[in-house]
Amino acid sequence: xxxxxxxxxxxxxxxxxxxxxxxxxxxxxxxxxxxxxxxxxxxxxxxxxxxxxxxxxxxxxxxxxxxxxxxxxxxxxxxxxxxxxxxxxxxxxxxxxxxxxxxxxxxxxxxxxxxxxxxxxxxxxxxxxxxxxxxxxxxxxxxxxxxxxxxxxxxxxxxxxxxxxxxxxxxxxxxxxxxxxxxxxxxxxxxxxxxxxxxxxxxxxxxxxxxxxxxxxxxxxxxxxxxxxxxxxxxxxxxxxxxxxxxxxxxxxxxxxxxxxxxxxxxxxxxxxxxxxxxxxxxxxxxxxxxxxxxxxxxxxxxxxxxxxxxxxxxxxxxxxxxxxxxxxxxxxxxxxxxxxxxxxxxxxxxxxxxxxxxxxxx
Ligand SMILES: [Zn+2]
Numbered sequence: 612x613x614x615x616x617x618x619x620x621x622x623x624x625x626x627x628x629x630x631x632x633x634x635x636x637x638x639x640x641x642x643x644x645x646x647x648x649x650x651x652x653x654x655x656x657x658x659x660x661x662x663x664x665x666x667x668x669x670x671x672x673x674x675x676x677x678x679x680x681x682x683x684x685x686x687x688x689x690x691x692x693x694x695x696x697x698x699x700x701x702x703x704x705x706x707x708x709x710x711x712x713x714x715x716x717x718x719x720x721x722x723x724x725x726x727x728x729x730x731x732x733x734x735x736x737x738x739x740x741x742x743x744x745x746x747x748x749x750x751x752x753x754x755x756x757x758x759x760x761x762x763x764x765x766x767x768x769x770x771x772x773x774x775x776x777x778x779x780x781x782x783x784x785x786x787x788x789x790x791x792x793x794x795x796x797x798x799x800x801x802x803x804x805x806x807x808x809x810x811x812x813x814x815x816x817x818x819x820x821x822x823x824x825x826x827x828x829x830x831x832x833x834x835x836x837x838x839x840x841x842x843x844x845x846x847x848x849x850x851x852x853x854x855x856x857x858x859x860x861x862x863x864x865x866x867x868x869x870x871x872x873x874x875x876x877x878x879x880x881x882x883x884x885x886x887x888x889x890x891x892x893x894x895x896x897x898x899x900x901x902x903x904x905x906x907x908x909x910x911x912x913x914x915x916x917x918x919x920x921x922x923x924x925x926x927x928x929x930x931x932x933x934x935x936x937x938x939x940x941x942x943x944x945x946x947x948x949x950x951x952x953x954x955x956x957x958x959x960x961x962x963x964x965x966x967x968x969x970x971x972x973x974x
Pocket of ligand 1: 815944
């Protein structure tokens, strides 16, 4: 999932974070600082560098970055240098060729600049909002791709075991058509999660206008639906009409936000604010509900909530990739793998708990 943000040295601003007794105040300060500092970056230090720009400009017209040449860059570009929404105007193969050419030029010019910078003792800088990564098997960010795939696998495994539990194990025990009340909601959640991690893997394989929009839209859809789910589950909303009433405004906002990103402006700063507000809201809803409801499996919920909150720090402490491969964002994707396992384990426990409550009431 792509979340581009640039919050520098947040810890320097919150020195009191080192003491335990200040933890509460620290969290509030942290959230306030987060909302204030989250901002988009259209141009990064790397692509503002004139030497990089010259290399990229030459490569687009000649198809060669230094001594490396790309045969697929030889098509005349009709003087158009912008690849924005080009896939809507040109046949798919031409668009792919053009996008591939731009991507290869960016990559090889970046490699050259980074090599030169390293010889002068300078550290890596970002290019087009991303750290310089080494490609492996043509994959732009191979480690993030691998972790996205593992997250996808984890959701698939969790969903399949939930499916088996609901339709085989719980149904035969209860001997009733009445079942866990939130089954359909968790099925939709599973579908949106799998869809989101699929596009995350694609986006990290190759960052293009289209793959970026698909990734961001899927992530927003998942986040929006998760918030609806957290409200419906924590307030035990079982009545269909009430569910529609609760879901409608949140759904309307989510859809409008996706349409805004795709058709009006891909505003990274605004999107990050929306995502952080939705994510923090649902983490708080789950955490508070677990405590109030005395849910028997609340420790799993709290593990996911605190683990999720902690892993968000990795996204904020945005360090450059180690060996050109593992950066903070990749590690963030790694932390969600075990959390996903615990999360689905909680969902299954909740289904068992909900069904046992129902059968007690029936008796
Ligand atoms: Zn990602």
